[in-house]
Amino acid sequence: MPSGTPLQVGRRIAATRHSRRMTQADLARAAFISLATVKAIERGARAPSDTTLDSIAAALTVDPTHLVTGYTGTERRVHAVLPELSAVLAAYDVPLDPPSRSAEELRAAVTEAVSWRLAAQYARVAQHIAPLLQDSLYHLHSSPAPDAARLVVAAARTADAVACKYGAHDLSARLIDLMRWAAEQSDDALLSASVAYVRTETFFVARAHRAGLRALESAVDMAPQPVCARSGAARGALHMRAAVIAGRAGEASAADTHLSHARALGDEVREDIYGGTAFGPDSVRIHEVSVAVSLGGEYVSRALDVAREWKPSLAIPAERRSGFYIELARAQLWSGLAGDAFESLKVARSVAPQHTREHPWAKEDTATLRRLKRADADSLTNFAEWIGAI
Numbered sequence: 261m262p263s264g265t266p267l268q269v270g271r272r273i274a275a276t277r278h279s280r281r282m283t284q285a286d287l288a289r290a291a292f293i294s295l296a297t298v299k300a301i302e303r304g305a306r307a308p309s310d311t312t313l314d315s316i317a318a319a320l321t322v323d324p325t326h327l328v329t330g331y332t333g334t335e336r337r338v339h340a341v342l343p344e345l346s347a348v349l350a351a352y353d354v355p356l357d358p359p360s361r362s363a364e365e366l367r368a369a370v371t372e373a374v375s376w377r378l379a380a381q382y383a384r385v386a387q388h389i390a391p392l393l394q395d396s397l398y399h400l401h402s403s404p405a406p407d408a409a410r411l412v413v414a415a416a417r418t419a420d421a422v423a424c425k426y427g428a429h430d431l432s433a434r435l436i437d438l439m440r441w442a443a444e445q446s447d448d449a450l451l452s453a454s455v456a457y458v459r460t461e462t463f464f465v466a467r468a469h470r471a472g473l474r475a476l477e478s479a480v481d482m483a484p485q486p487v488c489a490r491s492g493a494a495r496g497a498l499h500m501r502a503a504v505i506a507g508r509a510g511e512a513s514a515a516d517t518h519l520s521h522a523r524a525l526g527d528e529v530r531e532d533i534y535g536g537t538a539f540g541p542d543s544v545r546i547h548e549v550s551v552a553v554s555l556g557g558e559y560v561s562r563a564l565d566v567a568r569e570w571k572p573s574l575a576i577p578a579e580r581r582s583g584f585y586i587e588l589a590r591a592q593l594w595s596g597l598a599g600d601a602f603e604s605l606k607v608a609r610s611v612a613p614q615h616t617r618e619h620p621w622a623k624e625d626t627a628t629l630r631r632l633k634r635a636d637a638d639s640l641t642n643f644a645e646w647i648g649a650i
Contacts, residue, residue, distance in 0.1 A: 267304030272327050274302045276320050290319035310336075314383050323381055325613035329646055334614050337386040338426045344390035345419055349434050352397055352441070359395035363403070366395055370414050374536055377421045378577035380612035389419045400442060409446035413439045414536055417458055425618045429465050436462060453483045453494040454535040460501050469509035476502040486525055493534035496525030500539070500547045507554025515551050522547065531575060538577050545570055546584045553587045556594070563591035582612035586622050593625050598632055601625060602640060609643075616647070623649050 277287050284302065288295040292315060300306040301316075308316060310333040317324040324331045361369065369392055376384045396415040400408040420435040439455045446452075456479035463472025479498050486492035503518035522544050531540025545566055552562035567588050572581045585608035592601040605626060608616040616622050626649040630640055644650045 265304065266301075266307040269307065269328055270302040270304040273308075273316060273320075276322060276326065277302075280320055282320075287316065287319055291315040314387070318381075318384055321379070321381075323613045324383055325617065334383040334386070335426065337383050338422045341386045341390055342423065342426075342428050342431060345393065345423065345435070346431060348390055348394050348397070349431075349438060352438055355398060355401040356394070357398075358402070359391075359398050361395060363399060363408075366392075366399060366411060367407075370396065370411050370418075373418045374414055374533075377418045378533065378538070378579055380579040380582065380615040382422050382425065382614050385418055385422050389415065389422070393419055400445065404445055406446040406448045406451070409442045409448065410451055412442040413451060413455060416442070417536055420458065420461070424461055424465075425615065429462075432465070433462050449482070449484045450490060450494045450535060453479060453498060454537060457497050457501050457537055460505060463505060464508070467508075469505050470511075472505045473502060473509050473511065473514065476505065486528070489529045489532075490534055492525050492528050493532075493537070493539040496522050496529070496544075497534070497537045497539045499525065500544060504547060504550045504554055507551045507559075510555070512555055512559070515555060519544070519548060519551055533577070538580055542572055542576055543580065546572060546576070546580060549584060549587050549591065553590050560591045560594050563588060564595060567591075578612040579615050582608045582615045583619075584608075585611065586616060586619050586625075589625055590621055593628060598629055602629055602643070605629075605643065609646075623647055 273287075277284070282290070284298045285295055288298045291298070291312075293312060297306070297312065298316075301308050301312075313324050313328060313331070314333060314337075317327055320327075324333060359366065369388070373385060373388060373392055376382075393412075393415040396408075396412045400412050416435045416439045420432050420439075423429075423432040423435060436455070436459050439458060443452045443455045456476065460472050460476060463469060463475065476498055480495060480502065483495045483498060484491040486495050499518045499522035503515045503522060506512075506515035506518055523541075526539065526541045526544040529540055531538070531542045533539075548566050549563040552559045552566075572584050574581075576584075585604045589601040589604035589608065592598075592604060605616070605622060608619075608622065626640075626644050626647050630644050630649065633640075641650070
């Protein structure tokens with residue numbers, strides 16, 4: 261259940277608003293609610309409804325769980341939209357009524373939705389993604405140009421973020437099939453490479469790590485040569501992903517080889533979002549931690565070595581930064597550093613609460629820490645209740 265009195269929630273909202281240098285009037289305008297409502301909520305005289313809380317969180321560019329610990333409105337919104345997404349997928353090849361927005365408006369909306377995915381703002385994604393995917397498909401049917409296919413892939417990938425994170429794995433697989441179909445319409449090798457990167461999720465879920473590694477190695481072979489930042493990032497991201505799944509497959513030599521290729525390509529570009537995927541030197545460092553944890557055993561110390569020398573900056577997307585601290589926590593726990601592991605999990609929650617809450621490793625490690633009782637009992641119990649580990 262959500263925790264925090266109306267006064268505590270109001271104080272969190274006010275503190276977050278101040279950190280954004282917004283007045284109460286600014287927040288009211290951005291959230292499309294009255295100034296009187298903002299004032300009443302901030303002084304604790306009124307508890308925000310789920311709809312109002314989502315609007316305030318969106319205006320403050322945070323996940324609602326930053327404001328109300330244990331908030332479950334995001335889960336409800338995500339699960340409510342899954343049937344709508346399924347209906348869109350069922351008719352992906354059937355042109356329906358034309359959308360109300362133009363191609364330019366659609367492009368802007370998809371770009372914004374991608375930013376929500378990267379920031380792990382799943383409530384905002386759930387609110388808009390079904391009609392956005394439908395409109396993207398219409399544009400592809402009416403104008404089968406590479407740009408239209410890219411919009412479908414971007415919208416479907418954004419939808420997949422909530423489907424996969426919230427356990428709708430069959431729907432996730434169907435969304436990935438849709439991405440592959442759209443990429444085939446485009447004749448765009450870079451788009452196909454980005455879809456191959458995303459497809460790896462299905463192999464992770466099925467624990468088909470060796471098959472996933474072979475699929476990624478095939479995708480690397482088909483990817484364009486790294487003659488520019490975009491093509492270098494596309495190939496580098498595939499190597500980065502291949503290193504992780506090679507680690508999960510227990511193929512240490514292949515993991516090291518792919519990580520070496522990713523590192524070399526990452527050093528050639530600046531850290532940025534390429535085709536919907538963050539890539540660059542910092543992303544490769546994050547994946548070094550992931551590879552070390554995936555290999556386990558004697559390799560875990562590599563993750564601690566990376567973390568001692570480097571931490572991801574705020575320029576890294578929230579979802580990926582949160583993942584770094586979740587995987588670091590696992591390495592710390594395996595190394596007997598239970599207190600450090602709990603601190604890393606708390607950082608992960610502060611960066612991307614909903615991503616942390618839905619991450620299976622975060623749940624597992626929290627449950628282990630609670631059994632070990634090697635952290636402050638009250639804080640750990642509260643965290644375990646929040647994440648659903650008890």
